[in-house]
Amino acid sequence: MSQAFDIAVVGGGILGCATALRLAEGGMNAIVIEKSDLGQGASGVNAGTLSLQIKRVKLMPYALRGWAKWQAMGAAIGFHQTGGISLAFNQREADLLQERMTMKAEAGAPITLISGRDARAREPGLSDRVVAASWCPQDGHANSSLTGQYYRHQLRDARIAIREHCPVTKIDQTDRGFVLHGYGETIHARRLLLACGGWLKGVAALLGVDLPVRARVNTVSVTERGPRIMNTVVGHATGLLTMKQKTNGTVLIGGGWQGRGSPMNGRGLVDRDTLIPNLCLAQYAVPEIARLRVLRSWTGFEAHVPDFNPLAGALPGTKNAFVLGCVRGGYTIGPYISELMGDLILGRDPEMPLFDPSRPFDIETATRRIL
Amino acid sequence: MQHRPRIQKGVSRAATVRFVIDGIELDAPAGESLAAALMAAGIGTIRHGPMDGQPRSVFCLIGLCQECLVEIDGMQIEACRVNVSAGMQVNRLRPMDPIKP
């Protein structure tokens, strides 16, 4: 006779794990069910950039409030506050930078616009083609590879049950809650939280719910160790570059260039046609990087809905079921928004408003926007 | 480290050229792999383990293990995949400096 959990969290990424922790704090008996290993989805393969400069204006308050969480996690997750610089290489980009960073500063981020020369003074490895830049002392990075390890320890300490390598393939609703079927396992739970990232659409469909979730296939690359060539997080006016050198000397290059594949029909693949321009852009920003060798490029699935705002609230039309996902910059904002989500499920008043998944979506405009 | 013997019996090699590693001048037949030339010259440590700081040297000799990494013309490259040429300047890798706060 299997025991019933107060809540089953489907998805062991940062959002699922951090919410489970909040729920356990609030007295719930939780289980996290993960189809592969904890933190092997987006949360474990992302570029680890904790940059306010690339956060959406609407999500800035969440990123700002969540900052203390990263400081608290500290070394266990490889947290470093280094400051960050976003670059413009021509007038068009300078205008774009000014427009975007001004709005982000108004939303509370300590971002200032600086000259190309000031940027080079802060980061001597930058190319002399920088015409304008923005600076945010609060930017930094963490080591996303450690997500799984970190939360595995946290969940264990909080006595939260974990099932890894257990993909949920069927969910039955009963009058007492939910019965989840996974890899030879049957799990009973009174409540359900879907936090399965890029796979949300398929898992929600198990309950007959159609979520307008799509997945982007973001590419990240890492170089071999090299001599120190940069100290800050270097970005681009468009947001299509994030780059930092880790303490071990490797340089991580991201920016959301698109690979191929989709969560539902298998794995994501690196596309040479986007990888190379991504690396060119990195080299254009910090020319010294040309000397380093790339060791590995990979992809991860980042979920979004047409308005690019999070899904955080009750799962439409399903009692006692919730969904959390599609948070842009969800690694940075994850620990904080997950606490809000936990509070909502615990019946408390979240400190900040959440994002009702039942809101209407204008799918047509959104499609045009991402194309 | 003791020098590694070049096989002599019945073997003839290209003319010797001089190259430099960290300021030390060494001679080797032109076209010999740098890894072999360093072994023949008795250079034991090619680099230090990046995490443990212990001496390391050639291990696989086919360009996979990366233990023989050196710097030539500013590029990091496997010594077992480079041929010695006259005047070649080789530097061993320096340990990493820590990140600035």
Add this chain to the structure above:
Amino acid sequence: MTYDLAVIGAGPAGASATIEAAKAGLDTVLIDEQRAAGGQVWRAKGPAIKAAPATPEGKTGDRLRAALAAVTADRHFSARVWDIERHTDGFRISAISPTGALTIETRAVLLAGGAQERVFAVPGWTLPGVIGLGAATALMKEQLVLPGNRVIVAGVGPLLSFVAHEIIRNGGKVAAVVDLNPLSVWLRCLPDLIGSPGLLVRGAWWRLRLWAAGVAYFHECGIRSIEGDRAVSRVTIGAVDANWCPLGAATQTYDADAVCLGHGLAPATEASRLLGADHQYDGGQGGWKPVTDDVGRTTVPGLFVAGDGAGVQGAAAAQLQGRISALAIAEDLGLLTTREWRRRSAPLILRIGKAQRFGRAMTALTIPRPGLIEAIAPDTLVCRCEGLSRHDIEAEIRAGANWPNAIKSGTRCGMGPCGGRYCTETVTELACRITGKTPGEFGIPTARPPLRPVPIGCLSGEFDYDDLPIPPPAPL
């Protein structure tokens, strides 16, 4: 232009395949990161060598290179393939060659990348002076340099006596050969070897010469530790049991300045895994290998594998497999009639059985046993690149990281520049011991490009900033 076939690897499998494919009329291109064809076993001498006494491997290699030179096929040497993608109806291959970046489009791909050496850690194995057994063959064949002045040759498998023999034949000194296997395993596989008398006689000859030269050859014996200040100076050995586990106290300590150490070969599967082909674990063929049919067809349409990369079976089998795969590809592409395929492949198929039996018997001698792990001290480094000890890895596994990717993410084991080539096997054995999984259940980490480290400057080449296809920014 689009080739019919791109062959990656110019060893026995790839070079033979290229010759066969060219003769069958396929537009073929051959790519290898070495300077010349020959692969690991028949590698060509380096450019510093102007003349040297002929060896059997050298002669076979020269014949193969001459045959290759006589056919019409494009070839790129010193070119490292770093990516292969499925592309329109075929594949797109990216390589870095001395003249720059290379892109090749092709309808079919034959992976003939061979094997990689498997070396399990022993205390002291990271000291300068310790090299792989295969590394020693490369050093002696290509550079004509000896691995040391007093060498310990240790591990398992047929390369032990070959390496020891090559050292003494070339005037060097072998302090001892240390073989984990008992002599009886050789006798037990005799029936599989009889079918290839030439190879059998050579193997026996190496042993005889070692014996005549007075080289100590210890069976059922393993290295306990390698010591030295900044380089190898002493090696301690001791007896092992049938599982290769250390038995009793160490027996001997040798003064030595080099160790050649190896525990067999494993198929190099990075390219077939990158392309998403199904793989299976077969300890008798070196571990993880792509699932193929008799002619080397993988589960990915148009993708074939031949040679050691399809399961370690040795050079003789590799050569035949390469030719058979080339013919099968020609038939699949409609460039050879089924009748002609049968006519040309039948004699090869007839011969391959014996070669495979021999090769598999050799590989079976090297199937990992628990003693390989037993011999690793808690503080011995397992991951050379990231400096991780056996203790570090086991602590991570005990903390609940029970699968390859989880161990890798938590510890960085396998994330270093060697791409996990020299630690994955050890981690697999350590994890299986703790979790009770089999290597097949445990799995293998995900393969990703680049297949070899590539300088960013080579990938970016000359470019104009305004030509970079930078997409529009994300919504504010």
